[in-house]
Amino acid sequence: MADIAGQKARLTWAINISVVALVLLWTIPTFGLLVSSFRDADQIANSGWWQALFAAEKNVIFRSAPGDAQIQDASGYKITGNLFDGSDGSVLAFGVSSKAPTEYLPGETGEMTRNRQMTVESNGDYVISSPEPIKSRRGIRIFATIQEPPKFTLDNYEKVLFSEGVGRSFLNTFTVTIPATIIPILVAAFAAYALAWMNFPGRALLIAAVVGLLVVPLQMALIPLLKLHNEIGIGKDYLGIWLAHTGFGLPLAIYLLRNYIAGLPREIIESARVDGATDFDIFRRIILPLSFPALASFAIFQFLWVWNDLLVATVFLGNNEEQLVMTGRLRELLGSRGGDWEILAASAFVSIVVPLFVFFSMQRYLVRGLLAGSVKGG
Amino acid sequence: MRGGIVMNQILLAFSTIIIGVFGCVAYFYFSNLLLDRAYPAKGPNAGRNINRANAIRPWLFLGPAIAILSLYLVYPVVNSVWLSFHDASAEKFVGFDNYIWMIKDAKFQESMLNNLMWLIVVPGASTFFGLIAAQLTDNIRWGNLAKSLIFMPMAISFIGASVIWKFIYDYRGEASAEIGLLNALVEMFGGTPEAWITLDFWNNFFLMIVLIWIQTGFAMVILSAALRGIPEETIEAAILDGASPLEIFLKIKVPQIWGTIAVVWTTITITVLKVFDIVLAMTNGQWGSQVLANLMFDWMFRGADSGRASTIALVIMLLVTPIMVWNIRNARKEMR
Structure with a gap:
């Protein structure tokens, strides 16, 4: 008995550890980018995000104060100052020329040309002394390897929102998403009711057609519809993309809602009919309120799908600066700011935050919709 | 203003x-x-x-x-x-020219081959990980939290996911410290960092990982519901017969949810056939990583050839058709 209990405890441990490993594998990629979006641009480029909490080491070229700042004393001329100018940091090594940028340790004295001497302390204080007056308007170069404390900042977000056009794109995405989520629901709900509770010839065929249309690849629709939109003058317009998303979302909407509405108890609907209610009344007073969970499921699906869509937006809205949506902006930044991870990370998070919020706050409906939509063969 | x-x-x-x-x-x-x-x-x-x-x-x-x-x-x-059946600007009838061009085109052949690899790897891997995650998380106290976190990538756009993973695969060159997680790990274990997404052939797998990462949560949610729907008696009987947990999982549970596994598999298969954003964002089809949907997009925009682009779109449609037929048959069976 004890043996079995021991085995069970060990198994529970093994399971817990495996799940921790899985969860880490699935969250670390996102977490890494999240951390990076708050880091200083220089630090991102010089150390991995997992070192974000530790001091970062880097090589920098400083310039001393200009020649005007020199003072004269008994031994000659001097320029003094501090490399960090008030911020934290420490010097690990320094040099006087680009050929040997780490020649000296802090506190040592480096020999320069023209009999000048340079001393840099680890706290960043430097002294450059010279027997002759120093003629340098831009200051003298000081090569140093320094250690900087971790820097976290909101600058990246400020930058992408206000000067990289991400803020504008964020609004554009809302403009696209909300009508494209709401409009298909109504159209689909009426159709779903008819397919679930009305008798007419060809009903089974229509349901089969909806199931078939569920998987039609979008790629099929792009060229013919773009031509059509261009002909009627809504080629690169919000109206065009709303209609397109409505069309592409409709099969799933009808399918989900029909399954749900068909499952409502027959007695409620029949007794309303006996009481003389018309189909329109039944739909409005009984079906719509009772179908709320299914409507919510579809709304979340459609919202996430439209928000995250790149293909339909690129084709039906285009890439002009005024109308670019978040996904399009991210793609553009990947091209133009490929190595600037502080820009990419912050932009990516601005685009991810809304779907993540919807996801975590309404996960219940999302899961329910997924189950209704695919267990039955979608 | x-x-x-x-x-x-x-x-x-x-x-x-x-x-x-x-x-x-x-x-x-x-x-x-x-x-x-x-x-x-x-x-x-x-x-x-x-x-x-x-x-x-x-x-x-x-x-x-x-x-x-x-x-x-x-x-x-x-x-x-x-x-x-028409030319680039849809004006002249050209018969089967587009189809003949397509079959001979090297990029199309590459795309077909890559799509085939995606089809073999991604649905299988996502379903496999999803099944494991579903079974493991159903057995622990913080299972729901774990599920939420594994499911989370579903809410992230393909393009956002591409940014996330491109950062993991980032390559800096020999002179500077690696800031991509993968290369840092490779370095830690004594390997040489590489620009992973430019490696011919292998880069396909690095792109596939992104989709597997997204789709596993979907598979997990659906399979977890199916696992919970298994009648208790069958499992209890197996426990009384002295079956080990692994045996119960493989011999009692999995066979009872084959139907759901098939549905998850086909749903992900359709997603894979349409995969576009990830390839566009990570490689844009360079270094031998082209796929059909991105090739179609390329011919539509850069090539401005509606004939060729439509022909490629029809190939995607054709590949989806068997699943479409299967779905319709299942739906009709269920309605009877």
């Missing part, structure tokens, strides 16, 4: 919602009213009128949906077939 544009845009969006919603409601309300007026359910012909109204009413309810579906999904399929 800019504020004005943004305000206009918001107003436009809201007025569209209101017009759209009111338009829909008004259409349904007035068309039904009209029908009731035309065939009143009273008077001498009440019986006949009710029958007639009942025959027409479904089509009022279905009208807008059928119109939109025909225009946005059925018409394009027909039109694409027509376009595929």
